[in-house]
Amino acid sequence: xxxxxxxxxxxxNVIRAYGRFGYPMARYVFFNIKKSDVGREFISKITxxxxxxxEWGNGVGEIRKPDWTVNVAFTYQGLxxxxxxxxxxxxxxxxxxxGMKQRKDILGDDGPSAPEHWDKIWQRNRDQxxxxxxxxxxxxxxxxxxLEQAYDWLCGxxxxxxxxxxxxxxxxxxxDPPMDYQDVKVVIxxxxxxxxxxxxxxxxxxxxxxxxxxxxxxxxNGRGKQMNDGSWAPLATGEFLLGHFDEANxxxxxxxxxxxxxxxxxxxxxxxxxNVATFDAYLEDHGQKYPGGKELLAAKFVGRWRxxxxxxxxxPDAASKRIFDAKLAAADEQGRDDLLSDFTYDxxxxxAKCPFSAHIRRINPRASLQMVHHDGDTPGSMKVxxxxxxxxxxxxxxxxxxxxxxxxxxxxxxxxxxGNHGIIIMMINADIGRxxxxxxxxxxxxxxxxxxxxxxxxxxxxxSTDPECPSKAVxxxxxxxxxxxxxxxKIPRLVVTRGGDYFFVPSLTALRMIAxxxxxxx
Amino acid sequence: xxNIAGKSYAMNVxxxxxxxxxxxxxxxxxxxxxxxxxxxGLITLSIIHYAHWTIVGKNQFPRLHPDQPRETVKYAYMxxxxxxxxxxxxxxxxxxxxxxxGLDMFWKWNIRFPKSVPLTPFHKYIRYNQLETIHYYNAxxxxxxxxxxxxxxxxxxxxxxxxxxxxTSDADFMKRYNxxxxxxxxxxxxxxxxxxxxxxxxxxxxxxxGAADKRNKAPHIDEAxxxxxxxxxxVE
Amino acid sequence: xxxxxxxNAYALTILSPIKNSYTHEExxxxxxxxxxxxxxxxxKNSPMALVPNTYLCRYxxxxxxxxxxxxxxxxxxxxxxxxxxxxxxxRRRALPAQxxxxxxxxxxxxxxxxxxxxxxxxxxxxxxxxxxxVWKYCYGFEQVDSADTFIAYMKRCQLQSxxxxxxxxxxxxxxxxxxxxxxxxxxxxxxxxxxxxxxxIRQHMQAFLQRVDPTNLTAPTWPAGKYRLTDEAAS
Numbered sequence: 001x002x003x004x005x006x007x008x009x010x011x012x013n014v015i016r017a018y019g020r021f022g023y024p025m026a027r028y029v030f031f032n033i034k035k036s037d038v039g040r041e042f043i044s045k046i047t048x049x050x051x052x053x054x055e056w057g058n059g060v061g062e063i064r065k066p067d068w069t070v071n072v073a074f075t076y077q078g079l080x081x082x083x084x085x086x087x088x089x090x091x092x093x094x095x096x097x098x099g100m101k102q103r104k105d106i107l108g109d110d111g112p113s114a115p116e117h118w119d120k121i122w123q124r125n126r127d128q129x130x131x132x133x134x135x136x137x138x139x140x141x142x143x144x145x146x147l148e149q150a151y152d153w154l155c156g157x158x159x160x161x162x163x164x165x166x167x168x169x170x171x172x173x174x175x176d177p178p179m180d181y182q183d184v185k186v187v188i189x190x191x192x193x194x195x196x197x198x199x200x201x202x203x204x205x206x207x208x209x210x211x212x213x214x215x216x217x218x219x220x221n222g223r224g225k226q227m228n229d230g231s232w233a234p235l236a237t238g239e240f241l242l243g244h245f246d247e248a249n250x251x252x253x254x255x256x257x258x259x260x261x262x263x264x265x266x267x268x269x270x271x272x273x274x275n276v277a278t279f280d281a282y283l284e285d286h287g288q289k290y291p292g293g294k295e296l297l298a299a300k301f302v303g304r305w306r307x308x309x310x311x312x313x314x315x316p317d318a319a320s321k322r323i324f325d326a327k328l329a330a331a332d333e334q335g336r337d338d339l340l341s342d343f344t345y346d347x348x349x350x351x352a353k354c355p356f357s358a359h360i361r362r363i364n365p366r367a368s369l370q371m372v373h374h375d376g377d378t379p380g381s382m383k384v385x386x387x388x389x390x391x392x393x394x395x396x397x398x399x400x401x402x403x404x405x406x407x408x409x410x411x412x413x414x415x416x417x418x419g420n421h422g423i424i425i426m427m428i429n430a431d432i433g434r435x436x437x438x439x440x441x442x443x444x445x446x447x448x449x450x451x452x453x454x455x456x457x458x459x460x461x462x463x464s465t466d467p468e469c470p471s472k473a474v475x476x477x478x479x480x481x482x483x484x485x486x487x488x489x490k491i492p493r494l495v496v497t498r499g500g501d502y503f504f505v506p507s508l509t510a511l512r513m514i515a516x517x518x519x520x521x522x
Numbered sequence: 523x524x525n526i527a528g529k530s531y532a533m534n535v536x537x538x539x540x541x542x543x544x545x546x547x548x549x550x551x552x553x554x555x556x557x558x559x560x561x562x563g564l565i566t567l568s569i570i571h572y573a574h575w576t577i578v579g580k581n582q583f584p585r586l587h588p589d590q591p592r593e594t595v596k597y598a599y600m601x602x603x604x605x606x607x608x609x610x611x612x613x614x615x616x617x618x619x620x621x622x623x624g625l626d627m628f629w630k631w632n633i634r635f636p637k638s639v640p641l642t643p644f645h646k647y648i649r650y651n652q653l654e655t656i657h658y659y660n661a662x663x664x665x666x667x668x669x670x671x672x673x674x675x676x677x678x679x680x681x682x683x684x685x686x687x688x689x690t691s692d693a694d695f696m697k698r699y700n701x702x703x704x705x706x707x708x709x710x711x712x713x714x715x716x717x718x719x720x721x722x723x724x725x726x727x728x729x730x731x732g733a734a735d736k737r738n739k740a741p742h743i744d745e746a747x748x749x750x751x752x753x754x755x756x757v758e
Numbered sequence: 759x760x761x762x763x764x765x766n767a768y769a770l771t772i773l774s775p776i777k778n779s780y781t782h783e784e785x786x787x788x789x790x791x792x793x794x795x796x797x798x799x800x801x802k803n804s805p806m807a808l809v810p811n812t813y814l815c816r817y818x819x820x821x822x823x824x825x826x827x828x829x830x831x832x833x834x835x836x837x838x839x840x841x842x843x844x845x846x847x848x849r850r851r852a853l854p855a856q857x858x859x860x861x862x863x864x865x866x867x868x869x870x871x872x873x874x875x876x877x878x879x880x881x882x883x884x885x886x887x888x889x890x891x892v893w894k895y896c897y898g899f900e901q902v903d904s905a906d907t908f909i910a911y912m913k914r915c916q917l918q919s920x921x922x923x924x925x926x927x928x929x930x931x932x933x934x935x936x937x938x939x940x941x942x943x944x945x946x947x948x949x950x951x952x953x954x955x956x957x958x959i960r961q962h963m964q965a966f967l968q969r970v971d972p973t974n975l976t977a978p979t980w981p982a983g984k985y986r987l988t989d990e991a992a993s
Contacts, residue, residue: 250640379705453711484700551921570925586898673937692956
């Protein structure tokens with residue numbers, strides 16, 4: 001990887017998933033701007049503390065890793081309040097301008113995921129001006145003391161600029177007690193921090209690697225783009241950062257002037273509640289009937305085994321899982337990473353190992369969409385159709401998403417759905433419509449590209465609450481075997497949206513210019 | 523107006539071609555139709571129901587009456603009609619990502635065609651030359667092209683299974699039944715009304731549905747020969 | 759070298775010139791045609807649902823051709839990069855000329871199963887009155903008063919296809935509709951019978967095949983143009 005990015009200009013949360021760098025907890029705070037000029041002064045002060053992507057180290061001349069980090073993003077309404085000129089504002093994407101709530105029909109946020117069930121802050125957002133979410137501030141910390149230190153600092157700033165900004169409350173479904181922030185933290189099991197979420201799955205293994213990412217070459221296998229010769233290459237920077245060439249050999253559409261957009265990006269913030277009781281019951285029920293048992297079935301929902309994230313393509317059954325686990329235990333850090341991440345679907349084109357409706361296959365099909373079934377092939381089989389496309393990963397490469405965020409809440413009672421626990425997911429992409437919304441609408445909540453009609457992603461899909469149109473998924477088997485595919489019937493909605501919006505994450509340069517009020521595309 | 527009918531999108535594109543290259547264009551098309559391997563990428567994409575191209579020479583616009591003025595155009599025109607699944611963006615993008623070479627071969631004759639990579643000029647070219655459909659009819663709005671293909675597989679498999687129902691042992695029957703399911707494991711996706719592909723189209727549909735209700739229009743004549751009708755709405 | 763046909767499927771492109779005049783209310787005929795077609799969108803289902811073997815079809819009014827103006831890599835532009843002596847007037851003459859159509863056209867593009875004559879006859883017999891509504895302002899249509907004259911008229915308006923790509927298949931429409939019905943029903947059957955023993959499944963399968971009647975294309979099946987799950991075909 002030869003490309004050099006200006007790491008001092010890019011906000012740290014774009015390049016890094018802080019959770020993997022020793023920041024197991026964070027607090028997300030949302031502000032409303034009451035007076036534009038005071039708002040800009042506030043942003044100016046914040047910007048002085050914003051964490052960049054620069055590489056940390058303890059040596060001489062190196063920048064020490066901070067105890068807590070600060071990052072900031074804006075909604076469209078926020079940029080308007082900060083008085084960006086109209087000719088800049090119209091250059092932002094239509095999806096960003098509309099906001100997530102208005103796009104609910106495209107995103108499938110219906111039934112229990114509809115805005116009327118969202119946290120108060122997101123219900124009121126874009127409804128009454130004084131409750132609009134304008135600014136997002138993320139504070140990540142290495143421990144609880146530092147988190148409180150960070151929050152105290154932020155509250156101090158709110159007080160100092162109280163004439164023009166205020167923290168928005170309502171990060172829950174009731175206003176009493178008032179929730180002024182959204183906390184997230186890694187799930188602790190037996191006193192040990194894990195990478196798990198509340199259904200029990202090991203998360204955060206997959207994450208795209210793009211040109212210029214520090215240490216990207218160590219993590220590119222399985223995370224970059226799959227090439228025709230079987231190797232992996234980093235994705236074009238412009239898939240995730242504005243102002244750089246993307247996979248289509250051009251600059252992604254961006255607002256003017258250039259300095260406003262360059263090294264900035266869009267972020268999708270979504271709060272997803274997990275119905276743990278429904279999940280446990282459904283898994284228990286089908287786990288008894290599924291040949292292969294409950295844990296294998298749980299793995300089939302996602303494409304990875306729950307306990308350690310072993311991919312089904314490498315460990316399609318209990319026996320191969322034991323072998324995989326042994327290899328994993330014996331491997332060094334790089335070896336472990338390759339075992340978990342470096343795989344393709346080239347030898348699983350029929351879905352016998354990782355089903356077509358499994359979560360990780362839906363959100364990142366790698367090169368598996370270059371599939372075909374010819375007359376005369378074994379019934380129920382698909383195979384690679386080599387050279388049908390320009391490159392084997394052609395249909396996936398421009399649909400990738402950087403994932404940030406952490407789980408929130410604790411599950412106090414697994415027999416109930418109504419607790420306060422789930423995941424905050426922040427997806428980073430250069431084009432909300434082409435990347436996030438496409439994946440959400442066409443691959444998560446619909447299955448045509450996977451030859452699955454209207455069948456959805458088992459875990460994330462907005463499964464029907466209408467008993468006349470129950471949701472289902474097919475768990476494929478080896479076409480050369482004697483087995484029958486297994487049908488997951490009446491899949492309940494396991495994950496429910498509780499709110500969110502679309503944000504713009506500016507570069508440091510842009511932040512300073514926004515704060516100074518000097519953006520001018522004339 | 524609507525470019526959408528159920529899961530299908532109607533795209534109409536008209537673009538000028540130099541008269542002296544029109545025949546070459548027709549020739550390349552003809553080659554493609556004779557050698558279907560050239561269309562491998564299109565087939566693998568699997569999102570087109572039916573698509574056709576026509577090339578109108580500058581003297582070939584239909585003239586039906588002496589009162590109708592003769593056309594005096596300087597260029598020949600290519601007209602492209604596609605019926606595909608998914609949104610406009612998905613369709614145009616997948617062509618650019620997956621089969622830019624093929625696209626270029628078909629479109630390069632068109633004047634000022636910017637090549638299919640990079641993406642934005644190509645998007646602009648298609649939008650620029652696209653004409654809206656006023657009325658679009660789809661006989662199978664609940665079905666994507668994949669569904670139509672899968673349905674045929676299911677139908678054939680069931681017809682075959684029906685022929686051999688007189689198996690003797692239970693074990694044999696289960697074996698055949700499992701084979702039936704296994705053979706159709708990529709063909710049994712449910713078909714429900716499409717995802718919404720565009721907010722504008724969705725709103726127009728809702729307004730039209732509302733207006734149709736208000737007018738309380740009766741269904742047409744000649745209902746006797748048909749079965750019941752559906753309604754243009756995405757609301758369950 | 760025309761490719762109107764691919765297997766049993768046909769791609770029909772019709773351009774019918776519209777008379778350049780206007781109605782009593784001072785609305786151009788072409789605009790009336792467009793208004794009429796827009797009205798078809800408000801009906802319970804398209805009149806074309808009644809035309810046998812129509813896979814998909816569309817109507818619009820072609821007002822004018824689209825002129826190009828994008829700067830391009832035309833030969834003379836490139837030449838003028840290399841040879842600054844290409845005079846500007848010559849380079850500018852190489853930019854695309856503007857074209858104008860003398861008439862506006864009703865465009866009807868249909869993809870269907872079977873041969874052209876049968877299709878057009880079927881169309882006239884099913885919706886002759888609607889055809890007249892839409893086509894009555896077109897040159898030459900005054901002669902049309904029967905299936906035969908309609909077929910002759912349409913052939914005069916027909917453009918030949920240079921390439922026809924069939925992505926789905928070229929089966930008769932009622933085969934396609936029956937197959938879709940079977941697919942939806944069988945998916946439900948597979949789920950309902952998962953985990954049952956052989957005897958039960960066999961019994962259920964027999965009853966199922968009797969109910970869905972795979973060889974009977976008339977019923978039960980999906981109706982043409984079915985938008986909602988609740989619309990069942992009349993038996």
